[in-house]
Amino acid sequence: MGEFYRAHCHGKGICCWPDGSKFTGAFYLGHIEGYGTLEWTDGRKFQGLYKSDERFGPGIESYPDGCQDVGLWLRDHLIKLCTEVPGYFSLLDYPEHFRYVDASSQREYLSVDEDPFLRSYKRLPFDDKNILPEGVFAYSHNTDHLTLTCTFLKECDASYFQNTSKLPEEELWPVANITPLLVRMQMHVYKHRCCEAEFASDVNLILSGVRDSYGPPGPKELASEKLIQKAAKGDFDGVYKILRDELAHPDIADKHGYTALAAAAVSSHNDIVNLLLDSGADVNKCSDEGLSALSMCFILYYPAESFKGNIAERNLQRYENEQSEPAETTNSGCLDMSEGIILEQHKRWATIQLLLRRGADPNACRIPAPLLFFAVKAADAEAVKLLLERGARSDVRLPSKLGGLTPLHIAVSLPGEEGVQITRYLLHSAPDLDARAEDGNEAYGPDQHARDVIHLLLMHKANPNTLWSGHSPLSLAIASGNDLAVVELLKHGSDPNLPLSGTVRSALCTAISTRYEHKRTKAQRIALVDMLLEAGADILAPVTLREGRQKAVGTAVDYAYFEYYQDRRIANTPYHVLTASEREIFQKRHSLIEHITGRLRERVILKEKEWNQEELRRSKKLDSNIRTSASKKKWGSHHVEEVRLPFFKYCYQCGRSVGVQLSPCIHCHDIFTCSEACRRKSWKERHRRECLGLLGIMMILPGVFDRTKSDYKTLGVEE
CATH class of the missing domain: 1.25.40.20 (Ankyrin repeat-containing domain)
Structure with missing residues (x-):
């Protein structure tokens, strides 16, 4: 019973089944979609959001004994709880890495007008003329098999939401979790935000993880919490039993998005990691902070003290780690502790390799920074090679507040052979070798290994x-x-x-x-x-x-x-x-x-x-403005106004041409000096010989310069 559109249940309605169960809520083209309530004859009841006949979004399953399973649902299982699992992994516990997070630039917002998962090849069917023949709905209403054009879907949405009140202008919703499945779920919630009044509870409480106003946890919620806890403890049999009996979804997460897979990975329980992945867990699912299981392992594997100093990050603000006083231990205790740390690091590296081998995407998250930066900053050439082989992008950048550096910027400034080796790996995948950082106004510092790196860059x-x-x-x-x-x-x-x-x-x-x-x-x-x-x-x-x-x-x-x-x-x-x-x-x-x-x-x-030597001497003489009257008499005003050669006017002794008063040699006018000291020193060191040689030329060519015999006698030149 309810509303219809083109022979489909479409809008608000009630559907009853022969076994006595009943659904009251919304339908879309014959499928349950939107907020509704499903009641069973045994007293159980589910209230929440549906999509294509399946639970998809916030919901509450209530039991006759008063227990309730609350959270985000995917089909018949909880996918995210409203409770917190003790010991969950948070970036706030690692402030040395948190500085790489640029929340303002990395924040994303929901929009129903633009599908973030729409690929270019899917745009072709949006043109109605290329899809369905005219009047096709006259003989077929099977929307499960017919392509739904953009125009048809707009008509369906208009009919579906015609009885709902329009919401006032509101701010965009930020994306709470960047995992693709959860983004689709958030978009579905956003699309039906005007229908939230039909939900018995406050949707925002579930979305924000507030559970105080509900009844005691139900069986699915308890099993989900146990799955995360047992995965963290390494209880293989307990995890196997919950998954075998389908008591909880393998991708379940607490209110912070901390999954069972992440709990097993950070504790290096590789057998449980394999079990969860074999059961359908998403290896790239992220927490609400944007951390995948792989990125959590990288944060633990590369503490801040493992990063090598490099010139590229020389002026970045660095956090001062508070150093607590070391406990009094014996030498054997220190040795055991160091051996334990080394063993723990080996186990974490094995987990990282396992996750990458099982399909973990090193580009799935950029919090706190793209994973390639961890390996590069730690000068870990083996890890850089592994990440690049697994598809890590080398054109990623740090936030603008950290200079917008690329992995190549840091690699070329690393000391030692590791920097050269990492640069060699990156050069085979870097799309832009001339990419500029955003630290152009910072001071420069030297790099003693520049030559080897420069050679590699120039070779590429x-x-x-x-x-x-x-x-x-x-x-x-x-x-x-x-x-x-x-x-x-x-x-x-x-x-x-x-x-x-x-x-x-x-x-x-x-x-x-x-x-x-x-x-x-x-x-x-x-x-x-x-x-x-x-x-x-x-x-x-x-x-x-x-x-x-x-x-x-x-x-x-x-x-x-x-x-x-x-x-x-x-x-x-x-x-x-x-x-x-x-x-x-x-x-x-x-x-x-x-x-x-x-x-x-x-x-x-x-x-x-x-240049022509005669024109050059004439230009110098005219420029110096000496014996102007003689020049006018010899050549006339026409020659004074002619274009002169642009010769170099500088002090022949000290070389200066700016900030000094230059005077020509009074004998040959061929050079200029800026002071009496420069004139005397120049004459003594070199110009006396040059000037006498030039005067000999002028005697041979008396028409070039107007000189008398007494002038030459003064200089000591014989006729």
């Missing part, structure tokens, strides 16, 4: 010119003092002229910078500069210098002087006042500056030899 076609925090891989290698890594990068195409966005503007500037000078000796710094120049570094490339709001564009030599004068103690203190260590630093810096100035001078001379 990693990009050596990726920028990170204003640095390139080459500049980072220079800053860390790892010349072997510098050679490796240059050998495989690292660009020494790649513009950087940090405080150092290029790889050459990094080599010159005083902040990294403690990494190398004076000879090593000079050799590094020469190595970069031989690899193609352009010493004439423009370098932007900034101080406050002021900025100027110079060369690497200007950058060297800029860095030098940042240390006011060394730069402005008389040499005899400096300490012995400060004098050593002073000498190192001056030697490097003199060296790069010489390399700059060589580069400019080679570059200027490629």
Whole structure:
């Protein structure tokens, strides 16, 4: 008796059977679906949510003696209790791992409009024109075999919910448990949330695990609790008897989602793990915290103290573990305890292998972090290999608050051979070798094993010119003092002229910078500069210098002087006042500056030899604005306005071009100096010979420059 739609029981109704049992509740296309009450002649009664004639969701089975089985139901068995099993596993007991949980970003919400289990190949039948011929329901109403189109289902839902009151605007429901079966169950509860008034009890109490208002536990609830407890204790016979007599579901869980399988796994009872899995337990079922049995075993197998220090996580906030005072034990007691710990770890590793062999998915949960991170952080190459063989994804990331690191970021920064081996494993599965972390604003630290890792990355076609925090891989290698890594990068195409966005503007500037000078000796710094120049570094490339709001564009030599004068103690203190260590630093810096100035001078001379020498001299003379009247008389205003060659204007002695007043040589106008000291030193060391040679050329070509014989006599040049 009740409502119908297209010859189907559809809506509210009552169904009675010949044995006297009766159902009062909702139907959907001929099947019991929605909230309802089923009563038997022996006095038992079930009230709860149904789907396709089966219990599916919150419900209460009551007995004549007043006992009640309360919880979430799957067919005729409880799948989740409203009670707590003592000793359940919780991530809150492991705060060192709880910091990896980013609850805000990992939270999911229910929606009936978008099916999370819908696959792309299932979207084709949604178009009515491609499925059923027109008027098919005129001769067939068998909805169990006909494809139900989207339009038809919308009509069915409209008819089903037509007599229910619409709920006001409400917030989305968060997903309480990410296990696919329980997500479907939560979606079913969400779909029928407007019909909860037909349920005799408060659905939210059952969903939140509150049981205080119900009667004593019934037989199914007691058997379910015993199954979890016996699995935790390792009582194989007790677990076998409950499963054999079908007294409880093998996937039963307490109010926190702690399953019998998880209880057996964390205690390393592998025989019971096999028994539960053989009986149909879901190896990937998760607790309400998002922990699978496999992830619980990983948390126990890899305590925080087993993680190796690595550069990738150098600035992450670390929890300070409270260390209790050790108990007084004898040496034999300590030995027994260590042997017991080793034996326990062997048993846990065997359980991990068993779960993976029985189909446990290492990607099923990401709480507290993807399982691959545990093995990588502990530098356990064997476990990394096993996880990758079992399908662990290598493109997973830590939460943004922890830098968004990937397993490869951590692997390449691990010390020792294990880091190299793990990197080799990850490189065969990492989809993006150039993935950037989210810690670009953090300070840099060195890595003594970088060369081997860099070689592996470059062999797998990693990009050596990726920028990170204003640095390139080459500049980072220079800053860390790892010349072997510098050679490796240059050998495989690292660009020494790649513009950087940090405080150092290029790889050459990094080599010159005083902040990294403690990494190398004076000879090593000079050799590094020469190595970069031989690899193609352009010493004439423009370098932007900034101080406050002021900025100027110079060369690497200007950058060297800029860095030098940042240390006011060394730069402005008389040499005899400096300490012995400060004098050593002073000498190192001056030697490097003199060296790069010489390399700059060589580069400019080679570059200027490629130009027309007559035009170059004319451009320098016009730029210096000396003897302007003579120039106008000789060439006229037309030649003054013509385009000049863009020659390099710098101090021929110290190499500076920014922040100094440059004056040309009064004899040849071919070079510039910034001070009287530089002019005298330059004339004494090299320019006197160059200038005299140039004057000899000018005597041969008297039309080039207007000079008198007295000018040459002043210079000591014979006619």
